Amino acid sequence: MTTFAQALLTPRTIALVGASGDVKKNTARPLRFMRKHGYDGHIYPINPARDEILGEKAWPSLAELPEPIDHVFVMIPGAGVEAILPDCARAGAKVVTIYSDGFGEAGPEGQARQQALVAKAKELGLRVLGPNSIGLADLHSGSILSVNAAYEASTLLPGEVSMVSQSGSMMGSLLSRAAARGFGFAKSVSVGNESDISVGEVVDALVDDAQTQVILLFLETLRAAPVLSRALQRARAAGKPVIAYKLGRSELGDALAQSHTGAMAGNDKAVDAFLRAHGVLRVHQLETLFEMVPLARRYGTARPAQRRAAPRVAVITTTGGGAATVVDNLGLRGLTAVAPPDDFIDLMASRGLKLRQTPVIDLTLAATPPQYKDLLEHLLRADWCDAVLSVAGSSAQFHPEYVVKPLLESEKSASKPLAIFLAPEAPESLQLLQQAGIAAFRTPEACADALSVFFDTSGGAMPAPVTTREWSAEFPTQGLLNEYEASQVFETLGVPVAPRALLTPGRTTHDLAYPLVAKVCSRDIPHKTEANAVRIGIKEQGGLSQALEELPANARAYKADAHIDGVLVQAMQDRLAEFILGYRDDPLVGPTVLFGAGGITAELTPDFALRLAPVSEDEAREMIAEVRHTQLITGWRGLPRGDIDALARAIAAFSQLAGLRGAHVTEAEINPLFVQTQGVVAVDGLIRLD
Incomplete structure (x- = not known):
């Protein structure tokens, strides 16, 4: 019996609804392509x-076919598509791919x-790919x-790379x-409007496809994140690298950004966090999407568990200018071209090759092909660099035996990446x-992009286990909590307040011990400074009494219909630096936590x-x-050290907002969170629910 994955990716019986005999029309292409x-x-x-x-032979309808169909490709006007679905089901189809447009991309009526x-x-019981899908192909079978x-x-x-776009x-x-x-391809799938079959389901099917070893994603947004999450976890477990190129920031994220957290992070950053957590290699140059395939395929399992502060790249070149372009781009991406140490220079000198202690090992007119090969093999075994980059000049164009042949013949490392940039x-x-x-790589930008992405393992861990806590019945379950209520929630999570x-x-x-801070406490005024509803440095009862009169009056002048719950007073706190903690249930990827x-x-x-x-705390x-700002609490230039352990505990505790049950927290924020020499303390915050 044909499975969903087989019907989708490798169908053996296909119906082309709306096929044309006019070779100039798009609707004639699938039949031509498959026969070709x-x-x-x-x-x-x-x-x-x-x-x-x-x-x-052409058939008048699906009902006339002599055998069951795996897959129907629909190429008729959109208005007639729904009407043929019963015939697709009766014909035995499991998957219907719809090329027709006029649906979700065409406004509210199309969405309906x-x-x-x-x-x-x-x-x-049908599965739909599309509508508005340009189709899919299996290059091994010719099913196009x-x-x-x-x-x-x-x-x-045909090859081992599959693409979902x-x-x-x-x-x-x-x-x-x-x-x-x-580059040869196994499968390629255009999901179109992604109305039913999602990117995640296609990835899941590709994980089980024997011909697919690397999966490429071209993304505009993210849909059905839980489905994609499970598929990406399976791809990682199967050792099949996933490389993604995603377009820019989503307008949806900006529209939903209500707090600093949303405005700072945006949807694209949340999607980036999602991809990183699942080990997806997100590239920034379009050509890197496929140029990185050999790097991911050969060395994917050797990616470091944690990124170095600046991964070290040994650069050898036969063109000084070409190497400079790559080294410049490496630096922009946080990688360092590293000079060989004295003992390595001495070793190579004993083998007949004189090197200088410079960040780029320039062999222009200085080494024979056997010497180049010998140097390359020693670099791939050296412990003072994390990757080797060979930059080839004009010889790659006219005399590949000088540089390319040694690259092909050299003994490769299974754990240290080797990349090549061909300047011509x-x-x-x-x-x-x-x-x-x-x-x-054809460009220095793509080369640096690939190496940077390879070494960037930050955020590569799946979310920590959720600790479930019930929402207190004394708090509202809709709208904005006032600051006093929010502080109580943070405290129950384990965040010092x-x-x-x-x-x-x-x-x-x-x-409370003086001096004090006094703030109006109101769900209707989340940003109290703008309402002149905050007083700091109150040293005695007289000043507090004055604040208790003035602050509510200022708040009502700012927002006449604001409900005032009282005045929140806090003992003033010392700090070395202040930070923000943000939580957001992102509409695309789910709960996220921000520290900055x-x-x-x-x-x-x-x-x-x-x-x-x-x-987790790790x-x-x-x-x-x-976060660069944390240098202020790590002893930088003799500054006092803050309590990093307490800060890590607070971040992990705050992120457990994801485990609250009985109310839906859409956004929460602690700003600022003070870091002290001993401990941390939250001094302001909000929680928004829906």
Whole structure:
């Protein structure tokens, strides 16, 4: 019995609804492509107006077919798609790919049509890829259910790379670019509007595909994150690297950003945290998406558990200028070109090769091919560098035996990455290196991008276990909590909070030590400074009495209908530096936690680390190390050291907002969180619920 994955990726019986006999039309392409590239399964063109299409018998309807169908590719106008779904089900189809447009991408009316379409398909037991999908292909079998012109190529190179794309046109562009470089593909899938079958389900199917060893993703956004999460975990366990290129920040994230946390992080940062947590290699240059494949394939299991402060790259070159372009880009991405130490220079001198102690080992006109090979092998065994980069000059174009041949023949390390940048346009050398499974790059930017992504393992841990806590019945379950209520929630999680008291007309006494801070406590005024509703440095009872009169009056002048719960007084706290903790249930990826520079710095110069929530204390320490502002509490330039252990505990405790049950926390924030020499303390915060 045909499984869902087989029907999706490797169907043996296919119906083409709306197939055309006019070779100039897109709707003629799937049949032409499959016959051109040797598909040996059964193809049934469906067109009631034709008896024959491109030499094949045409069928008037799905109901007339002589055998069950695995997969139906629909190419008729959108208005008629839903009506043919019952025929698809009766024909035995498990998957229906819809090329037709006019659905979710076409505004509210199209969205309604799409919802009705998916509901009907679900009722009939059908799975839908699309609508608005340019199709999919299996290059090993020649099953090309696609109108993408990339498959017009005279020959298609089957390989071990599969691609899933949310953009049909970009999928074609990437396929053609990669094919020109000698990269062969196993499967390619355009998910279109992703109304039913999601990227995650396709990835899950590819994990079990024997012909797929590396999975590429071209993403515009993220949908069905839990499904994708499970698929990516399976890909990681199977040792199949996933490399992703994602377009920029989503407008959805900006629209939903209500606090500093949302404005600072945005959707793209949350998606980035999601991808990192699942070990996905997110590249920043489009060509790196496929150029990185050999690097990920050969060395993926050797990626470091933690990134060095600046990964060390040994650079050897036969072109000084070409090497400089790469070294410059390495520096921009946080990697260092490292000079060989004295003992290595002495070793190579004893082997007949004189080197200088410079960050780039320049062998221009200075080494024979055997010497180049010998140096390369010693670099790959050396303990003073983390990767080796070979930069080839004009010899790669005209005399590949000088540089490329030693690269091909040298004994490779199983754990130390080797990458090649070819400064000239050298397609023959690129092909040779690609065939040997060696990562070779056409631009210095893509080369540096790939090495940087390879070594960047920050945020590579899945969320920590959730500690479930019940929401207190004394707090609201909708809207914004006032600061006093929020502080109580933070305290129950284990976050230290400044000593405080809520003063009301019925309670005007307290046992706090002066000096004090006094703030209006109101759900309607989350940012109290703007309302002139804060007083600091109150030294005695007289000053507090004055504040108790003035602050509520100022708050009502700022917002006349604000409900005032009282005046919150806190004992003033010392600090070495102040930070922000943010929590957000992101609409795309779920709960996230943010740690960064606090106070006004949070708005002026964002400096933060973001993870899926909750996090462990170890992951919290990684977040602390990523934030530059934490140098103020690590003894930098003789400054006093803050309590990093207490800070890590507070971050981990705060992130357990993800485990609260009985209310849905959409956003929460502690800003600022003071770090002291002994301990940390939260002095302001908010919680928003829906």
